[in-house]
Amino acid sequence: MSTVLHRLSEEIGIEESELVSQGVRAYLRSELGKIEVQLYALCHKYGIKSIYELERAIEKGEVVESDVLDDLMSMDYLEFEKTKLKNLLRAVK
Numbered sequence: 531m532s533t534v535l536h537r538l539s540e541e542i543g544i545e546e547s548e549l550v551s552q553g554v555r556a557y558l559r560s561e562l563g564k565i566e567v568q569l570y571a572l573c574h575k576y577g578i579k580s581i582y583e584l585e586r587a588i589e590k591g592e593v594v595e596s597d598v599l600d601d602l603m604s605m606d607y608l609e610f611e612k613t614k615l616k617n618l619l620r621a622v623k
Contacts, residue, residue: 554622562615569608572601581605 539546576598578584584602587593595602 551622555619558615558619558622562612562619565608565612565615569605569612572605572608575601581609 535546535549539549542549544552573579573583576584576587576593578587581602584593584598584605588595588598588602
């Protein structure tokens with residue numbers, strides 16, 4: 531692997547460490563994009579903009595919690611992963 535990295539580094543004219551950093555950032559942004567697409571789809575399904583709006587709708591009785599529980603849990607997990615990826619992206623920069 532380091533041979534390939536070294537060759538790419540020379541071909542592109544970028545330090546190996548910078549090449550790795552850019553690759554990690556690209557990967558993290560790609561994963562973040564996938565999560566945001568999933569969150570958007572879930573929000574669109576309920577006509578909301580965030581998990582907080584869905585929670586408010588449950589509290590107000592506009593939505594039955596048992597009907598949306600799976601999606602609510604998915605959104606909560608996706609929000610956690612989104613935050614984690616954003617923090618990792620900040621750390622890599």
